Amino acid sequence: xxxxxxxxxxxxxxxxxxxxxxxxxxxxxxxxxxxxxxxxxxxxxxxxxxxxxxxxxxxxxxxxxxxxxxxxxxxxxxxxxxxxxxxxxxxxxxxxxxxxxxxxxxxxxxxxxxxxxxxxxxxxxxxxxxxxxxxxxxxxxxxxxxxxxxxxxxxxxxxxxxxxxxxxxxxxxxxxxxxxxxxxxxxxxxxxxxxxxxxx
Amino acid sequence: xxxxxxxxxxxxxxxxxxxxxxxxxxxxxxxxxxxxxxxxxxxxxxxxxxxxxxxxxxxxxxxxxxxxxxxxxxxxxxxxxxxxxxxxxxxxxxxxxxxxxxxxxxxxxxxxxxxxxxxxxxxxxxxxxxxxxxxxxxxxxxxxxxxxxxxxxxxxxxxxxxxxxxxxxxxxxxxxxxxxxxxxxxxxxxxxxxxxxxxx
Numbered sequence: 001x002x003x004x005x006x007x008x009x010x011x012x013x014x015x016x017x018x019x020x021x022x023x024x025x026x027x028x029x030x031x032x033x034x035x036x037x038x039x040x041x042x043x044x045x046x047x048x049x050x051x052x053x054x055x056x057x058x059x060x061x062x063x064x065x066x067x068x069x070x071x072x073x074x075x076x077x078x079x080x081x082x083x084x085x086x087x088x089x090x091x092x093x094x095x096x097x098x099x100x101x102x103x104x105x106x107x108x109x110x111x112x113x114x115x116x117x118x119x120x121x122x123x124x125x126x127x128x129x130x131x132x133x134x135x136x137x138x139x140x141x142x143x144x145x146x147x148x149x150x151x152x153x154x155x156x157x158x159x160x161x162x163x164x165x166x167x168x169x170x171x172x173x174x175x176x177x178x179x180x181x182x183x184x185x186x187x188x189x190x191x192x193x194x195x196x197x198x199x200x
Numbered sequence: 201x202x203x204x205x206x207x208x209x210x211x212x213x214x215x216x217x218x219x220x221x222x223x224x225x226x227x228x229x230x231x232x233x234x235x236x237x238x239x240x241x242x243x244x245x246x247x248x249x250x251x252x253x254x255x256x257x258x259x260x261x262x263x264x265x266x267x268x269x270x271x272x273x274x275x276x277x278x279x280x281x282x283x284x285x286x287x288x289x290x291x292x293x294x295x296x297x298x299x300x301x302x303x304x305x306x307x308x309x310x311x312x313x314x315x316x317x318x319x320x321x322x323x324x325x326x327x328x329x330x331x332x333x334x335x336x337x338x339x340x341x342x343x344x345x346x347x348x349x350x351x352x353x354x355x356x357x358x359x360x361x362x363x364x365x366x367x368x369x370x371x372x373x374x375x376x377x378x379x380x381x382x383x384x385x386x387x388x389x390x391x392x393x394x395x396x397x398x399x400x
């Protein structure tokens with residue numbers, strides 16, 4: 001059926017977002033209408049507010065600072081020559097919430113299924129190499145390639161590792177084994193195998 | 201970790217919507233940022249545009265018309281004295297997409313778990329009764345109480361049916377039986393029982 005133009009446009013735009021199909025978007029639209037005009041305005045303003053967000057010139061995480069750097073990159077307490085390579089901003093956030101890493105990051109963006117980096121991703125890697133050359137005499141202390149522990153992730157991590165080999169004293173990956181709270185009975189062979197190999 | 205204020209506010213507002221928890225909202229935020237400022241502006245505008253939406257003075261469905269009526273209520277080809285009572289706008293949309301109903305609607309809103317209508321819902325019922333009194337000499341041809349075929353829905357439908365009894369020549373509900381495309385083997389007892397009773 002034909003909905004009023006404004007709702008149709010809203011549902012269309014909302015359906016483009018991840019985890020929202022047309023059905024969910026429609027439900028959200030009617031939900032929003034029930035919450036009233038003020039709330040709709042606030043949500044619209046919140047979205048417009050996102051236009052102020054910039055990406056960090058060093059690690060490409062988000063920020064809203066005048067100097068072009070994110071909170072992590074401008075923090076003098078963070079070690080600059082240990083760099084963790086992650087695909088997504090949300091990966092960085094999960095890692096940060098452990099509060100166990102005191103180095104810095106590079107957000108590479110999701111690596112395409114082909115395994116071949118896109119132009120802008122190559123530029124980010126290039127950016128990292130230049131930084132290492134300029135500020136670390138050509139060699140970082142460590143580069144941690146923190147891609148997902150999947151077969152695709154493993155393959156891409158190996159490729160990236162080779163590419164960055166000469167730019168760090170050590171190239172590492174995140175540890176593999178049983179997830180805390182997991183049960184041996186239900187662990188897959190691959191995980192269990194890793195846990196055995198890396199027992200300590 | 202502390203995200204920039206604008207993103208935090210956006211994630212907070214977005215998390216309030218149905219089918220979006222904080223995790224999904226965060227993913228949506230970073231996805232949006234990747235799509236660029238233009239797209240963010242368009243989504244914000246689309247949401248602000250929703251403030252133009254009004255609810256129909258007769259059936260309470262949405263519209264954007266000057267005369268205060270939705271497309272269905274202002275359509276002269278629709279029969280006015282057969283009224284379908286639904287809970288949600290999306291129920292109305294699903295029913296409309298069958299193109300089998302030529303009457304009109306009343307959107308009652310989701311009935312609370314207590315089964316007791318809220319003030320605004322009672323007003324909507326009162327509105328319907330007044331309409332029937334003014335325009336149909338006190339009796340509609342038929343009122344279809346189209347609540348979900350659940351035990352709660354059945355209970356509420358019975359209550360509503362009694363309340364509206366004197367306002368229509370016939371009070372009906374949607375047919376019960378096997379869903380088209382369903383399999384007898386997997387139908388639950390309740391459904392199969394209804395299908396047997398109502399065989400034709």
